[in-house]
Amino acid sequence: VTQVLFFLAAIGAITGAIGVVMVRNPFYSVLALVGHLISLAALFLLLRAEFVAAAQVVVYAGAVMVLYVFVVAYVGGSDEPLHSPGGALKVLGPLFGLALAVELCIAMLGSTLKGISGKGAPYVPGFGTPRQIGQQFLTTYLFPFELASLLLLVAAIGAVVLARRRRGLQAEDEVNPLFQPSRSQFTGTMAEAAGMRAGAGTDPEADRQDEPLGVAGTRQPNEGGW
Amino acid sequence: MAIGWYLVVSAMIFCIGALGVLVRPNPLVILLCLELMLNAANLALVAFSRMWGGPDGQVFALIVLVVAACEVTVGLGLIVAIYRRQMAVNVDELNELRG
Numbered sequence: 001v002t003q004v005l006f007f008l009a010a011i012g013a014i015t016g017a018i019g020v021v022m023v024r025n026p027f028y029s030v031l032a033l034v035g036h037l038i039s040l041a042a043l044f045l046l047l048r049a050e051f052v053a054a055a056q057v058v059v060y061a062g063a064v065m066v067l068y069v070f071v072v073a074y075v076g077g078s079d080e081p082l083h084s085p086g087g088a089l090k091v092l093g094p095l096f097g098l099a100l101a102v103e104l105c106i107a108m109l110g111s112t113l114k115g116i117s118g119k120g121a122p123y124v125p126g127f128g129t130p131r132q133i134g135q136q137f138l139t140t141y142l143f144p145f146e147l148a149s150l151l152l153l154v155a156a157i158g159a160v161v162l163a164r165r166r167r168g169l170q171a172e173d174e175v176n177p178l179f180q181p182s183r184s185q186f187t188g189t190m191a192e193a194a195g196m197r198a199g200a201g202t203d204p205e206a207d208r209q210d211e212p213l214g215v216a217g218t219r220q221p222n223e224g225g226w
Numbered sequence: 227m228a229i230g231w232y233l234v235v236s237a238m239i240f241c242i243g244a245l246g247v248l249v250r251p252n253p254l255v256i257l258l259c260l261e262l263m264l265n266a267a268n269l270a271l272v273a274f275s276r277m278w279g280g281p282d283g284q285v286f287a288l289i290v291l292v293v294a295a296c297e298v299t300v301g302l303g304l305i306v307a308i309y310r311r312q313m314a315v316n317v318d319e320l321n322e323l324r325g
Contacts, residue, residue, distance in 0.1 A: 002227055003227055006227045006231065010231070010235045013235060013239060014235065014238055014239065014242070017238075017239045017242040017243065017262050018242055020242075020246060020255070020258050020259060020262060021242055021243075021245060021246035021249070021250065021255075021259060026252055026254045026255055026258075029254075029255050029258050030258065033258050033261060033262070036239075036262070036265070037265070040265055040268075040269060043232065043235070043269060044269075044272055046227070047232065047272050047273055047275075047276045048276060049272045049275065049276070049284050049287070051284065051288075052268075052272055052284050052287050052288060052291075055288060055291060056268075056291070059291060059295065060261075060291070060294075060295075063295075064261075064294075064295055064298050067298065067299070067302060068254070068257075068258070068298070068302070071254065071302045071305060071306060072254060074306065074309070075254065075305060075306070075309045075315055090249060092248070093245055093248035093249040094245060094249070096244070096245070096248060097241050097242070097244055097245030097248070098241075100240075100241050100244055101237065101238070101241040104237040104240070104241065105237070108230065108233055108234065108237065113277075116228065116229050116230040116233065116277070117228050117229075117230055118228065118229065118277070119227070119228060119229070120229055120276040120277045120279065121276070121277065121278060121279025121280075122279070124279070127279070127281070128275075128281065128284055132281050133281060133284060133285060133288065136281050136282070136285050137285060137288075140282075140285075141285050141289075144285075144289055148289055148292040148293075151292065151293065151296050152292060152295070152296060154296075155295075155296035155297075155299045155300050156299060158299070158300050158303065159299040159300055159302070159303035160303075161303075162300065162303035162304055162306070162307050163302075163303040163306040163307055163310075165310070
């Protein structure tokens, strides 16, 4: 039964991976990746890593893929032509992939690890449960655990800053003149950086009066924020 | 199943992901292929954890999961920012730092 399950999950995972690369539409690529992730979670279960499998399904196939689907729907997944003029990479890419596969095969066949051909260590009850993983995280791997939380915080703030709607390079008459909150200078619009707007001037007293735009919090009628 | 089979599957997924990073021009799909490669590494880590019978490999796999989530967040933010500047979402044409 284990072998049948393994081959089913492995074929599912590899088919999903090929689907991600080969399908033209990015939306279907994302769906193929969801299938790939679920097959991979089945493989994790076969390896008795229950908690990693659950985290894979919940975090990856649940949360991260929803993020992907939103961005694909926002950017607009356009079908790309099969043979776009891509140049040498279109030929060298498959060659590189093949060379990498051959190299990995050689590394695996030439490996002297005894455990590779075995079924792994004897199973002890409690292996891979949340209890054991949590114990490891809070004792041996406490510092990486805290570092990971810090990394998540930095990434979240970075994504908000990157995807912020900065209305720097629009025409000035689009800005509603009735609603102009005063804003201190050099708070980082794109127009100031490009020297297009008066905020980059030298006299702060004169600029503060007629500064026509706010960085955030000004809702324009034509701006469908999200 | 022997541990070696899991490593074979992991190697194949990694190669497919590397191929996709090289061939596809769409940054969204490139991010997806990076996910493939990270997942292949995860599978190898969990397989080795099973081989040794210790939980350390699974801890590593979870950390990789966290890092992958961060990478996706920042990457998708970059793609949205590129799209808002009305530039082509295509890595072959995005070859200047000053847009």
